[in-house]
Amino acid sequence: xxxxxxxxxxxxxxxxxxxxxxxxxxxxxxxxxxxxxxxxxxxxxxxxxxxxxxxxxxxxxxxxxxxxxxxxxxxxxxxxxxxxxxxxxxxxxxxxxxxxxxxxxxxxxxxxxxxxx
Amino acid sequence: xxxxxxxxxxxxxxxxxxxxxxxxxxxxxxxxxxxxxxxxxxxxxxxxxxxxxxxxxxxxxxxxxxxxxxxxxxxxxxxxxxxxxxxxxxxxxxxxxxxxxxxxxxxxxxxxxxxxxxx
Numbered sequence: 698x699x700x701x702x703x704x705x706x707x708x709x710x711x712x713x714x715x716x717x718x719x720x721x722x723x724x725x726x727x728x729x730x731x732x733x734x735x736x737x738x739x740x741x742x743x744x745x746x747x748x749x750x751x752x753x754x755x756x757x758x759x760x761x762x763x764x765x766x767x768x769x770x771x772x773x774x775x776x777x778x779x780x781x782x783x784x785x786x787x788x789x790x791x792x793x794x795x796x797x798x799x800x801x802x803x804x805x806x807x808x809x810x811x812x813x814x
Numbered sequence: 815x816x817x818x819x820x821x822x823x824x825x826x827x828x829x830x831x832x833x834x835x836x837x838x839x840x841x842x843x844x845x846x847x848x849x850x851x852x853x854x855x856x857x858x859x860x861x862x863x864x865x866x867x868x869x870x871x872x873x874x875x876x877x878x879x880x881x882x883x884x885x886x887x888x889x890x891x892x893x894x895x896x897x898x899x900x901x902x903x904x905x906x907x908x909x910x911x912x913x914x915x916x917x918x919x920x921x922x923x924x925x926x927x928x929x930x931x932x933x
Contacts, residue, residue, distance in 0.1 A: 701856075734924075741924060741927070742905065742907075743924075744922075788856050801862060802847075802849075802857070802859065803859070804856030805856050806855055806856050807855070807856050
Protein backbone atom coordinates (compact mmCIF):
# COMPACT_ATOMS: atom_id res chain seq x y z
CA UNK A 698 0.00 0.00 0.00
CA UNK A 699 1.10 3.51 -0.69
CA UNK A 700 0.85 6.37 1.75
CA UNK A 701 1.78 10.04 1.68
CA UNK A 702 2.02 12.07 4.86
CA UNK A 703 2.04 15.84 5.00
CA UNK A 704 2.31 16.55 8.70
CA UNK A 705 1.97 20.30 8.32
CA UNK A 706 -1.71 21.12 8.03
CA UNK A 707 -1.33 24.89 7.83
CA UNK A 708 1.63 27.24 7.55
CA UNK A 709 1.66 31.03 7.61
CA UNK A 710 4.69 33.10 6.78
CA UNK A 711 5.30 36.74 6.09
CA UNK A 712 5.93 37.68 2.49
CA UNK A 713 9.54 37.27 1.32
CA UNK A 714 10.30 34.62 3.90
CA UNK A 715 11.41 31.17 2.82
CA UNK A 716 9.14 28.24 3.58
CA UNK A 717 9.58 24.47 3.36
CA UNK A 718 6.71 22.02 2.96
CA UNK A 719 7.40 18.51 4.19
CA UNK A 720 6.35 15.27 2.54
CA UNK A 721 7.05 11.72 3.70
CA UNK A 722 5.95 8.70 1.70
CA UNK A 723 5.65 4.95 2.06
CA UNK A 724 5.73 2.44 -0.75
CA UNK A 725 6.95 -1.09 -1.38
CA UNK A 726 7.55 -0.44 -5.05
CA UNK A 727 11.06 0.07 -6.30
CA UNK A 728 9.92 2.21 -9.21
CA UNK A 729 7.65 5.07 -8.29
CA UNK A 730 7.08 8.73 -8.99
CA UNK A 731 6.67 11.69 -6.71
CA UNK A 732 4.78 14.86 -7.50
CA UNK A 733 3.89 18.22 -6.06
CA UNK A 734 0.66 19.91 -7.06
CA UNK A 735 -0.64 23.35 -6.11
CA UNK A 736 -4.35 24.01 -5.56
CA UNK A 737 -5.16 27.73 -5.49
CA UNK A 738 -8.53 28.99 -4.23
CA UNK A 739 -9.99 28.47 -7.70
CA UNK A 740 -9.74 24.73 -7.03
CA UNK A 741 -7.84 23.51 -10.06
CA UNK A 742 -4.80 21.34 -9.34
CA UNK A 743 -1.67 22.72 -10.96
CA UNK A 744 1.28 20.42 -11.61
CA UNK A 745 4.60 21.69 -10.22
CA UNK A 746 7.13 18.87 -10.44
CA UNK A 747 7.58 15.14 -10.99
CA UNK A 748 10.50 13.00 -9.83
CA UNK A 749 11.12 9.30 -10.41
CA UNK A 750 12.60 7.03 -7.78
CA UNK A 751 15.91 6.70 -9.59
CA UNK A 752 16.54 10.41 -9.79
CA UNK A 753 17.57 11.82 -6.43
CA UNK A 754 19.06 14.92 -7.93
CA UNK A 755 17.57 17.95 -6.30
CA UNK A 756 16.09 20.60 -8.50
CA UNK A 757 15.74 24.34 -8.46
CA UNK A 758 13.28 26.16 -10.67
CA UNK A 759 13.11 29.85 -10.05
CA UNK A 760 11.93 30.37 -6.48
CA UNK A 761 11.01 26.69 -6.11
CA UNK A 762 13.34 23.91 -5.07
CA UNK A 763 12.84 20.27 -4.20
CA UNK A 764 14.83 17.96 -1.95
CA UNK A 765 14.33 14.25 -2.62
CA UNK A 766 15.96 11.89 -0.10
CA UNK A 767 15.25 8.22 -0.66
CA UNK A 768 17.01 7.24 2.58
CA UNK A 769 14.40 9.09 4.63
CA UNK A 770 11.52 8.68 2.13
CA UNK A 771 11.09 12.41 1.96
CA UNK A 772 10.34 14.80 -0.89
CA UNK A 773 10.32 18.32 0.52
CA UNK A 774 9.43 21.50 -1.32
CA UNK A 775 10.89 24.94 -0.59
CA UNK A 776 9.68 28.32 -1.76
CA UNK A 777 12.21 31.10 -1.39
CA UNK A 778 11.24 34.76 -1.13
CA UNK A 779 7.57 33.82 -0.83
CA UNK A 780 4.89 35.94 -2.49
CA UNK A 781 1.20 36.40 -1.78
CA UNK A 782 0.39 34.54 -5.01
CA UNK A 783 1.99 31.44 -3.49
CA UNK A 784 -0.93 31.17 -1.07
CA UNK A 785 -2.61 27.86 -1.86
CA UNK A 786 -2.95 24.28 -0.71
CA UNK A 787 0.02 22.18 -1.76
CA UNK A 788 -0.27 18.44 -2.27
CA UNK A 789 2.46 15.87 -2.41
CA UNK A 790 1.55 12.74 -4.36
CA UNK A 791 2.97 9.33 -5.16
CA UNK A 792 2.30 6.99 -8.05
CA UNK A 793 3.53 3.72 -9.48
CA UNK A 794 2.91 1.75 -12.61
CA UNK A 795 0.14 -0.74 -11.90
CA UNK A 796 -0.54 -3.90 -13.88
CA UNK A 797 -2.96 -1.89 -15.96
CA UNK A 798 -0.41 0.76 -16.81
CA UNK A 799 -2.36 3.01 -14.49
CA UNK A 800 -0.24 5.68 -12.95
CA UNK A 801 -2.86 6.59 -10.36
CA UNK A 802 -1.91 9.16 -7.80
CA UNK A 803 -2.01 8.78 -4.04
CA UNK A 804 -2.19 12.22 -2.46
CA UNK A 805 -1.31 13.51 0.96
CA UNK A 806 -3.82 15.58 2.91
CA UNK A 807 -2.23 18.81 1.79
CA UNK A 808 -0.60 21.81 3.46
CA UNK A 809 -2.44 25.11 3.37
CA UNK A 810 0.13 27.86 2.88
CA UNK A 811 -0.79 31.45 3.63
CA UNK A 812 1.58 34.24 2.73
CA UNK A 813 0.93 37.33 4.82
CA UNK A 814 1.59 40.62 3.02
CA UNK B 815 -8.99 26.61 -24.18
CA UNK B 816 -7.20 23.29 -24.59
CA UNK B 817 -7.22 22.14 -20.98
CA UNK B 818 -9.41 19.55 -19.28
CA UNK B 819 -12.95 20.82 -18.91
CA UNK B 820 -15.70 19.65 -16.59
CA UNK B 821 -19.39 20.34 -16.53
CA UNK B 822 -21.17 21.45 -14.46
CA UNK B 823 -18.86 23.30 -12.12
CA UNK B 824 -21.36 23.19 -9.30
CA UNK B 825 -24.29 20.90 -8.61
CA UNK B 826 -26.73 21.03 -5.73
CA UNK B 827 -29.14 18.15 -5.42
CA UNK B 828 -31.45 16.56 -2.93
CA UNK B 829 -30.68 13.23 -1.33
CA UNK B 830 -31.92 10.37 -3.43
CA UNK B 831 -31.62 12.14 -6.78
CA UNK B 832 -29.34 11.02 -9.60
CA UNK B 833 -26.60 13.27 -10.94
CA UNK B 834 -24.27 13.05 -13.92
CA UNK B 835 -21.01 14.88 -14.50
CA UNK B 836 -19.07 15.26 -17.71
CA UNK B 837 -15.34 15.49 -18.36
CA UNK B 838 -13.69 16.47 -21.63
CA UNK B 839 -10.00 15.58 -21.55
CA UNK B 840 -7.23 17.23 -23.48
CA UNK B 841 -7.31 16.16 -27.10
CA UNK B 842 -5.18 13.06 -27.79
CA UNK B 843 -4.98 12.17 -24.10
CA UNK B 844 -6.13 8.57 -24.10
CA UNK B 845 -5.84 8.13 -20.33
CA UNK B 846 -8.57 9.59 -18.16
CA UNK B 847 -8.94 9.53 -14.39
CA UNK B 848 -11.67 10.42 -11.92
CA UNK B 849 -10.82 11.49 -8.37
CA UNK B 850 -12.93 12.62 -5.44
CA UNK B 851 -11.82 15.28 -2.99
CA UNK B 852 -13.64 15.90 0.27
CA UNK B 853 -13.13 18.97 2.40
CA UNK B 854 -9.69 19.17 3.94
CA UNK B 855 -8.45 16.05 2.19
CA UNK B 856 -6.37 15.25 -0.84
CA UNK B 857 -7.96 13.81 -3.97
CA UNK B 858 -8.68 10.06 -3.90
CA UNK B 859 -8.59 7.88 -6.97
CA UNK B 860 -11.94 6.57 -8.18
CA UNK B 861 -11.45 5.06 -11.63
CA UNK B 862 -9.26 5.01 -14.72
CA UNK B 863 -9.88 4.67 -18.44
CA UNK B 864 -7.51 3.88 -21.23
CA UNK B 865 -9.37 4.90 -24.36
CA UNK B 866 -12.91 3.56 -23.88
CA UNK B 867 -11.90 0.74 -21.54
CA UNK B 868 -12.43 1.17 -17.82
CA UNK B 869 -9.41 -0.67 -16.49
CA UNK B 870 -9.44 -0.01 -12.79
CA UNK B 871 -11.94 1.00 -10.15
CA UNK B 872 -11.34 1.95 -6.55
CA UNK B 873 -13.23 0.34 -3.70
CA UNK B 874 -14.53 3.85 -3.08
CA UNK B 875 -16.67 3.45 -6.17
CA UNK B 876 -19.81 1.86 -4.78
CA UNK B 877 -22.54 0.28 -6.90
CA UNK B 878 -24.30 3.64 -7.03
CA UNK B 879 -21.46 5.07 -9.08
CA UNK B 880 -20.92 4.36 -12.75
CA UNK B 881 -18.45 5.88 -15.18
CA UNK B 882 -18.33 5.62 -18.93
CA UNK B 883 -16.18 6.77 -21.78
CA UNK B 884 -18.12 5.50 -24.77
CA UNK B 885 -15.96 6.76 -27.62
CA UNK B 886 -12.70 7.15 -25.86
CA UNK B 887 -13.07 10.91 -25.72
CA UNK B 888 -15.30 12.52 -23.07
CA UNK B 889 -16.32 10.66 -19.94
CA UNK B 890 -19.34 10.76 -17.67
CA UNK B 891 -19.64 9.93 -13.99
CA UNK B 892 -23.11 9.16 -12.69
CA UNK B 893 -24.14 8.85 -9.07
CA UNK B 894 -27.49 7.25 -8.40
CA UNK B 895 -29.55 7.78 -5.27
CA UNK B 896 -27.18 10.40 -3.94
CA UNK B 897 -26.36 10.51 -0.23
CA UNK B 898 -25.05 13.36 1.85
CA UNK B 899 -21.72 11.57 2.07
CA UNK B 900 -21.34 11.98 -1.68
CA UNK B 901 -20.85 15.72 -1.23
CA UNK B 902 -17.36 16.42 -2.55
CA UNK B 903 -15.37 17.86 -5.42
CA UNK B 904 -15.15 15.43 -8.33
CA UNK B 905 -11.99 15.91 -10.34
CA UNK B 906 -11.14 14.62 -13.76
CA UNK B 907 -7.61 14.31 -15.11
CA UNK B 908 -6.06 13.16 -18.38
CA UNK B 909 -2.64 12.16 -19.55
CA UNK B 910 -0.74 11.55 -22.77
CA UNK B 911 -0.64 8.06 -24.32
CA UNK B 912 2.21 5.76 -23.40
CA UNK B 913 3.78 5.98 -26.86
CA UNK B 914 4.26 9.68 -26.43
CA UNK B 915 5.93 9.51 -23.06
CA UNK B 916 9.49 9.71 -24.30
CA UNK B 917 10.70 13.18 -23.51
CA UNK B 918 7.26 14.24 -22.34
CA UNK B 919 6.09 15.02 -18.86
CA UNK B 920 4.11 12.28 -17.21
CA UNK B 921 1.86 14.47 -15.19
CA UNK B 922 -1.88 14.23 -15.09
CA UNK B 923 -3.60 17.43 -16.12
CA UNK B 924 -6.57 18.20 -13.93
CA UNK B 925 -9.83 19.92 -14.74
CA UNK B 926 -11.47 22.54 -12.51
CA UNK B 927 -13.71 19.94 -10.87
CA UNK B 928 -17.43 19.62 -10.21
CA UNK B 929 -18.47 20.51 -6.70
CA UNK B 930 -21.42 18.39 -5.59
CA UNK B 931 -23.57 19.32 -2.63
CA UNK B 932 -26.21 16.83 -1.52
CA UNK B 933 -28.85 18.33 0.75
